Amino acid sequence: MTTTTLLKADGISRYYGSHRAVDNVSFEIKKGEVLGFLGPNGAGKSTTMKILSGNLSPNTGEITINGFDLLSQPKQAKAHIGYLPEQPPLYKELTVIEFLRFCSQINNINPSKRSQAVDSVIERCGLTDVSNRLIANLSKGYQQRVGIAQAIIHTPAVVILDEPTSGLDPIQIREIRQLIRDIATEHSVILSTHILPEVQMLCDRVQIINQGQLVFTDTIAALSQYMQVSNLFVTLTNPPNISTLQQLEGVLSAEQLSSNRFRLHYHPDHNPTENLLNKAVSLQWKLTELSPEHHSLEDVFMNIIQHESSAKPESM
Amino acid sequence: MFSLARNELYRLFLSPLAWLILALSTLILAYLFLTHIDNFVQIQAKISAIPGAPGVTELIIVPLFSNTATILLLITPLITMRLIAEERRNDSLPLLLSAPLSIYQIAFGKFFGTLGFFIILLALICLMALSLSIGSAIDYGVITAGLLGLVLLVASFSAIGLYLSSLTKQPAIAAMTTFSGLFLLWIIDWAGTNQMAGESSGLFNWLSLLRHFETLLQGEVNSSDIAYYLIIISLFLTLTIRHLDSERLN
Numbered sequence: 001m002t003t004t005t006l007l008k009a010d011g012i013s014r015y016y017g018s019h020r021a022v023d024n025v026s027f028e029i030k031k032g033e034v035l036g037f038l039g040p041n042g043a044g045k046s047t048t049m050k051i052l053s054g055n056l057s058p059n060t061g062e063i064t065i066n067g068f069d070l071l072s073q074p075k076q077a078k079a080h081i082g083y084l085p086e087q088p089p090l091y092k093e094l095t096v097i098e099f100l101r102f103c104s105q106i107n108n109i110n111p112s113k114r115s116q117a118v119d120s121v122i123e124r125c126g127l128t129d130v131s132n133r134l135i136a137n138l139s140k141g142y143q144q145r146v147g148i149a150q151a152i153i154h155t156p157a158v159v160i161l162d163e164p165t166s167g168l169d170p171i172q173i174r175e176i177r178q179l180i181r182d183i184a185t186e187h188s189v190i191l192s193t194h195i196l197p198e199v200q201m202l203c204d205r206v207q208i209i210n211q212g213q214l215v216f217t218d219t220i221a222a223l224s225q226y227m228q229v230s231n232l233f234v235t236l237t238n239p240p241n242i243s244t245l246q247q248l249e250g251v252l253s254a255e256q257l258s259s260n261r262f263r264l265h266y267h268p269d270h271n272p273t274e275n276l277l278n279k280a281v282s283l284q285w286k287l288t289e290l291s292p293e294h295h296s297l298e299d300v301f302m303n304i305i306q307h308e309s310s311a312k313p314e315s316m
Numbered sequence: 317m318f319s320l321a322r323n324e325l326y327r328l329f330l331s332p333l334a335w336l337i338l339a340l341s342t343l344i345l346a347y348l349f350l351t352h353i354d355n356f357v358q359i360q361a362k363i364s365a366i367p368g369a370p371g372v373t374e375l376i377i378v379p380l381f382s383n384t385a386t387i388l389l390l391i392t393p394l395i396t397m398r399l400i401a402e403e404r405r406n407d408s409l410p411l412l413l414s415a416p417l418s419i420y421q422i423a424f425g426k427f428f429g430t431l432g433f434f435i436i437l438l439a440l441i442c443l444m445a446l447s448l449s450i451g452s453a454i455d456y457g458v459i460t461a462g463l464l465g466l467v468l469l470v471a472s473f474s475a476i477g478l479y480l481s482s483l484t485k486q487p488a489i490a491a492m493t494t495f496s497g498l499f500l501l502w503i504i505d506w507a508g509t510n511q512m513a514g515e516s517s518g519l520f521n522w523l524s525l526l527r528h529f530e531t532l533l534q535g536e537v538n539s540s541d542i543a544y545y546l547i548i549i550s551l552f553l554t555l556t557i558r559h560l561d562s563e564r565l566n
Contacts, residue, residue: 089407089409
């Protein structure tokens with residue numbers, strides 16, 4: 001089975017003065033894929049998104065969208081992308097339906113199909129109830145939906161979403177994520193974010209960008225490996241002596257965090273969970289918490305970046 | 317391009333600013349129109365005996381159009397300031413930049429949208445002038461030339477305003493620079509004519525927006541005047557396109 005490459009970025013770099021915001025980034029996205037673009041703030045995510053959407057020109061490099069070169073055939077290429085910047089680009093004095101009608105016009109949708117496109121996008125993005133309200137009066141979550149509607153109205157091959165959930169409340173975030181998942185069934189999506197769980201939840205593949213450079217490109221499963229830590233948090237109401245815990249099979253070291261909470265570091269090949277559970281029951285330690293430690297995004301970054309810098313000298 | 321122009325015009329009329337400007341400038345011009353009529357009625361008896369004396373067109377409509385030009389000078393910056401500066405401030409510019417539109421379509425769309433607004437204003441004023449035809453014979457040739465002059469004048473104002481609006485993020489700065497720029501081009505021939513008799517500077521005279529308008533207002537349609545306005549319009553539209561383009565690069 002062959003999957004077509006919809007978007008291909010080849011060696012793109014972008015300087016702001018002497019500052020290198022994006023440094024020789026290459027990647028591609030295939031049909032039906034959701035690609036997560038992960039990175040701390042200021043890593044060059046938004047710049048990359050702007051370049052991919054044609055809002056900024058790269059200083060070097062090429063971008064091909066559905067076979068069209070973004071720099072030499074911008075019109076044809078842009079017809080195949082939908083872009084939602086960090087700030088949704090909305091004319092707030094228009095109603096939702098007026099705004100989307102305008103978007104259908106500037107995106108060269110065939111006049112006879114415009115109203116159909118507007119109707120279907122309103123339904124897909126759950127905007128039916130607010131379609132006649134002014135965008136300025138909508139909540140941020142709904143404004144974000146209008147922004148997404150604007151990006152998918154012309155059924156582009158690739159949808160680029162730049163931090164679509166920033167500044168929303170938890171319920172709105174959940175709704176927007178659901179919407180992104182729906183969109184992903186019909187379009188390829190590039191999603192930039194600094195929220196790790198979002199990537200795990202939505203994406204097939206993830207790329208981590210740091211200081212303008214891609215430091216990691218792999219599947220979600222591979223990312224999870226980076227996140228695996230061989231630590232367990234244990235809370236026992238009736239704890240034994242710490243040395244008892246240290247002597248459990250597989251445990252390399254134990255650390256007391258409070259009077260009854262411990263962190264156990266174990267050998268990756270030898271998970272002591274089962275052993276610990278048995279002991280806790282038979283010796284009546286009264287286990288109340290047992291959880292594997294998760295790396296925060298920062299830790300993963302540090303891990304990956306350290307991994308990169310230690311791997312480089314060897315390869316040279 | 318036309319949907320862009322239509323959208324621009326539509327959004328303009330959603331703001332109270334456009335209505336206010338339309339209402340107030342019509343009010344002021346109507347007042348001036350009445351004073352011109354009043355003056356005319358007073359002197360009518362004296363000049364009626366003179367053969368070839370100026371008529372209604374020369375004494376009412378031409379001054380009215382000339383006042384209109386001054387009013388346009390004052391209101392154009394208020395209309396053009398928001399064209400691109402406000403889009404930039406509201407972060408809505410990416411909508412146009414990532415749509416399959418070329419920069420020239422964006423610039424032309426905005427330009428024609430603004431021009432549409434001014435044509436509505438000019439139509440109202442034109443109706444005022446034409447109302448005189450009920451009671452008197454008027455010279456349609458002069459009116460047409462004057463209207464052509466006004467349209468060209470306001471088109472050049474808009475092109476200059478559009479360019480200056482594309483340079484900044486602050487509508488107020490765009491308005492201020494546009495007003496200064498227009499005013500300078502308005503009075504630039506003063507430097508030329510204030511010199512000793514006959515020794516006027518050709519370049520400054522030629523640059524003046526007003527100078528070329530005056531001949532049109534007298535009913536004289538010279539291709540050189542029309543060319544002047546077309547040069548100004550295309551120059552500033554090109555500058556806008558170039559500036560928006562270079563923004564993506566730098």
